[in-house]
Amino acid sequence: MLPFTGTVAVTGLNATDNPGPGLAVVRALRADPRFQGRIIGLAYDAMDPGLYTPNVLDGAMLIPYPSAGREALLARLAWCQQRFGLDVLIPTLDSELPALCDQEPLLESMGIRTFLPTRAQYDMRSKARLDELTAHGVPVPKAVPISDPSTLYTIHEELGGFPLVVKGVFYGATIAWNVSEAIAGFHKQAAEWGLPVIVQEHVSGEELNVCVVGDGDGGIVGAVPMKKLMLTKSGKGWAGVTIDDPGLMEMAANTIAALKWRGPCELEVMRDDRGGFHLMEINPRFPAWCDLSAGAGHNLPMAYVDLAMDRTPHLPDYRVGTAFVRVSINQIVDVAAFEGLSTVGETASLTSDDLPEGGDMPSPTTIRPLH
Amino acid sequence: MNAGTDRLSQLAISASGFVFDPRSGATFTVNDTGRTIIEGLRDGNGLDDIVASLDDAFACDRADLKRDTLEYVRQLRDQGLLPTDFELV
Numbered sequence A: 001m002l003p004f005t006g007t008v009a010v011t012g013l014n015a016t017d018n019p020g021p022g023l024a025v026v027r028a029l030r031a032d033p034r035f036q037g038r039i040i041g042l043a044y045d046a047m048d049p050g051l052y053t054p055n056v057l058d059g060a061m062l063i064p065y066p067s068a069g070r071e072a073l074l075a076r077l078a079w080c081q082q083r084f085g086l087d088v089l090i091p092t093l094d095s096e097l098p099a100l101c102d103q104e105p106l107l108e109s110m111g112i113r114t115f116l117p118t119r120a121q122y123d124m125r126s127k128a129r130l131d132e133l134t135a136h137g138v139p140v141p142k143a144v145p146i147s148d149p150s151t152l153y154t155i156h157e158e159l160g161g162f163p164l165v166v167k168g169v170f171y172g173a174t175i176a177w178n179v180s181e182a183i184a185g186f187h188k189q190a191a192e193w194g195l196p197v198i199v200q201e202h203v204s205g206e207e208l209n210v211c212v213v214g215d216g217d218g219g220i221v222g223a224v225p226m227k228k229l230m231l232t233k234s235g236k237g238w239a240g241v242t243i244d245d246p247g248l249m250e251m252a253a254n255t256i257a258a259l260k261w262r263g264p265c266e267l268e269v270m271r272d273d274r275g276g277f278h279l280m281e282i283n284p285r286f287p288a289w290c291d292l293s294a295g296a297g298h299n300l301p302m303a304y305v306d307l308a309m310d311r312t313p314h315l316p317d318y319r320v321g322t323a324f325v326r327v328s329i330n331q332i333v334d335v336a337a338f339e340g341l342s343t344v345g346e347t348a349s350l351t352s353d354d355l356p357e358g359g360d361m362p363s364p365t366t367i368r369p370l371h
Numbered sequence B: 001m002n003a004g005t006d007r008l009s010q011l012a013i014s015a016s017g018f019v020f021d022p023r024s025g026a027t028f029t030v031n032d033t034g035r036t037i038i039e040g041l042r043d044g045n046g047l048d049d050i051v052a053s054l055d056d057a058f059a060c061d062r063a064d065l066k067r068d069t070l071e072y073v074r075q076l077r078d079q080g081l082l083p084t085d086f087e088l089v
Helices: A022-031 A070-084 A094-100 A104-109 A119-124 A130-136 A149-153 A179-193 A246-259 A291-295 A300-308 A335-343 B006-010 B032-042 B047-058 B062-078
Strands: A007-010 A038-043 A059-062 A088-090 A143-146 A164-167 A173-176 A197-201 A206-215 A220-231 A237-242 A262-271 A277-283 A323-325 B018-020 B027-029
Touching (some): A007 A022, A007 A070, A022 A038, A022 A291, A022 A300, A038 A070, A059 A335, A070 A094, A088 A300, A094 A119, A130 A246, A130 A277, A149 A179, A164 A179, A173 A179, A179 A197, A220 A246, A220 A291, A246 A262, A246 A277, A262 A300, A291 A300, B032 B047, B032 B062
Parallel strands (some): A007 A038, A007 A088, A038 A059
Antiparallel strands (some): A164 A197, A206 A220, A237 A323, A262 A277, B018 B027
16 A cells, blocks of 8 residues: 555644544544655644644644635635645534535645535435435434424424423534423524524434445445443543444444445434434534544544545454543643744644753743744 | 354453453453353353353352352343343253
8 A cells, every 4th residue: 555645634623622523533644654644733723722732733724714604714725735735635523514515626626635525415414304314214313403492382292202302403402301491402502503403302222423434425435333431521422442233334334325425424323222223413524533443443534535535445344342531631832832823823833842941831931932 | 152142252251350342332340250151151051051160160059059140141131141031041
């Protein structure tokens, strides 16, 4: 297999307690011996923690928030291309995709390759439309998008009674055990994410996740299933382990086939007490645990780079029983590391070993002048 | 292998009694007695053979061993590691 020596740009470096997936994608690429290229971090904030992780990024640039629109993003990518010479772009946040789906020809004309879903595929997996997959034999809890909270007085009759799950259109969910809780949940989600709010049948069981890369023709290029072993208060996985469940993988295959999904995604699946599988959500990008795929020997971010570059991915079977345990650490940097991103919005290197002499927290006398 | 012990056969069991279920991702520990019973079930042994193995290793009253083995099998059924209709005979 030929090494990859190009330059990859990765977004989603907000590695907080609810981390963006960017740092996991970067770590997966760095873990692959075939990856001998450069990685440029694309961030929304100069304080995104992933920017300051040692020895992973070769440079970084701030990009406009998705709300600024496609033109602003493309203009910034063009500048980034001029500065760093990008070959591949890996967007890792849901909100970035509407501006990038169906833009492959334009991005390619700029010299930037992607391997992303079409806009139609992106829309089809939305929470409001997910239950259309039941027509393709994929079990999905019944869900109804609503914009009027008065609907909540009767909707439980349609969804099999309480409890119900009241979901924000992009993120967030509240379990409601009665009408009052459902109405409170509606206003909470609507205030945070806007309308519609999705009301979904509740399914209890064991949550499982699958990180998948689809080939765009209905097939799976690679997939790694994971069971969360430890959750944060907001339900995010803080530890997990690769598992081997043929039924889960069959559901993943059926889902990807039904959508003809192209590119990376995460399937959130519930296994009920009788062993039945229910597709709860599809996240249209790599999950924040996708470096587990590299650890298990089935490097899906590297497969993305291969597919974007029209190469054949090299994906040996993943190892069952490979676990990840997340950690919070304090990254010690010289305050001068903030300079480039804070002033001109870019920097060539954030990760040089430029700790002040002695290796301790920089004191005022050891901080270099910014200008 | 006994019919219905497929899940048990998939378990990864270390010498220290640490067990990983590759289907569910669950981990748990078993003591020497539990490991002897699980290994007996995986080998397709019947109740008398498993009780004999336990007696060889731990030298207990056979009636107690038989009762405790059946209780352990019930727990394995409850945990979903044996089919709900599995009976050790």
